[in-house]
Amino acid sequence: QFDDMIYVDKLATVSEMAASFAHEIRNPLTTVRGFVQFLSEGTKDERVKKFAPIILEELDRTNEIITEYLTLAKPAQFQLQKINVDDILHTSVHLLSPLGAMLNVSFQLYTEGKSDAYGDADYLKQALLNVMKNGMEAIESGGLVTIHKTVDEKEKEVIITIRDTGKGMTEEQLKKIGLPYYTTKSKGTGLGSMITARLIREMGGTITYESRLNVGTTVTITLPLYEGD
Ligand code: ADP
Numbered sequence: 001q002f003d004d005m006i007y008v009d010k011l012a013t014v015s016e017m018a019a020s021f022a023h024e025i026r027n028p029l030t031t032v033r034g035f036v037q038f039l040s041e042g043t044k045d046e047r048v049k050k051f052a053p054i055i056l057e058e059l060d061r062t063n064e065i066i067t068e069y070l071t072l073a074k075p076a077q078f079q080l081q082k083i084n085v086d087d088i089l090h091t092s093v094h095l096l097s098p099l100g101a102m103l104n105v106s107f108q109l110y111t112e113g114k115s116d117a118y119g120d121a122d123y124l125k126q127a128l129l130n131v132m133k134n135g136m137e138a139i140e141s142g143g144l145v146t147i148h149k150t151v152d153e154k155e156k157e158v159i160i161t162i163r164d165t166g167k168g169m170t171e172e173q174l175k176k177i178g179l180p181y182y183t184t185k186s187k188g189t190g191l192g193s194m195i196t197a198r199l200i201r202e203m204g205g206t207i208t209y210e211s212r213l214n215v216g217t218t219v220t221i222t223l224p225l226y227e228g229d
C-alpha cells in the first residue's frame with residue numbers, strides 16, 4: 001500500500017511538469033505541421049512526396065502522446081458531482097462510431113437502471129474512450145464492441161462493462177496492462193490504460209480486465225452511485 005502511494009506521488013509531480021512542457025511544445029508543433037503540409041501539397045519533388053506523409057504521421061503521433069500526457073495532470077475543473085452515465089456513454093459511442101465503421105467494428109450500447117453516478121463527466125468520457133478505442137483496435141477484421149450499463153443497488157454502484165470480440169490477451173499480457181509505455185501496437189503510446197486507471201481511481205471507482213486469447217476482452221468499470229436528491 002505504502003509503496004504504491006509513493007509511486008503515485010512521484011507520478012503526480014512528473015505529470016504536472018510534463019503537462020506544462022506539453023502546452024509549450026504544442027504550438028510550434030502545429031506550425032511545423034502546417035508548413036510541412038503546405039510544402040507537400042501538389043509538389044513534384046519525389047523525396048518530399050515520399051517523406052512528407054511520414055513526417056506528418058510522426059508529428060501526429062507526437063501530438064497524441066502530448067494529449068495523453070495532458071490528461072495525466074488533473075484539470076482545474078475536476079469536480080466530483082452528479083453525472084449522467086447514460087448520456088456520457090451515448091456521447092462516447094457516438095464519437096467513436098464513425099471510426100468504428102471504417103474498421104468494420106459496430107458498437108452496441110445497453111443501459112439499464114438509474115443513470116446518476118458520482119464522478120467527473122470529462123474524466124469518465126476520457127476513460128471510456130480509451131477503453132472503447134482499445135476494444136476497437138483489438139479487432140482485426142470486423143467485430144463488435146458491446147457496452148452494458150447496469151446498477152447494483154445493494155453495493156451502490158454503477159457497473160459498466162465494455163466487451164470486445166478482438167484478439168484478446170495472454171495472461172502475461174493482461175498483467176502488463178496499465179504499466180506506463182506498455183504497448184503491443186506499432187503506433188501505440190502505452191499510456192491510455194495507465195491514465196484510464198488513474199481517472200477511474202480518482203472518481204472512487206474500480207476497473208478490471210478479463211481476457212481470453214482469440215476470444216476477446218471485457219473491461220469492467222464501477223463508479224459510486226449518486227445518492228443525493
Ligand atoms: P496503447 O493502446 O497505446 O497500446 P494502452 O495502455 O491503451 O496503450 O494499452 C496497452 C496494451 O494493452 C495494448 O497495446 C494492448 O496490447 C493491450 N490491450 C489493451 N486493451 C486491450 C483489448 N481490449 N484487447 C486486447 N489487448 C488490449
Ligand code: MG
Nearest residue numbers: 130134192193
Ligand atoms: Mg490505448
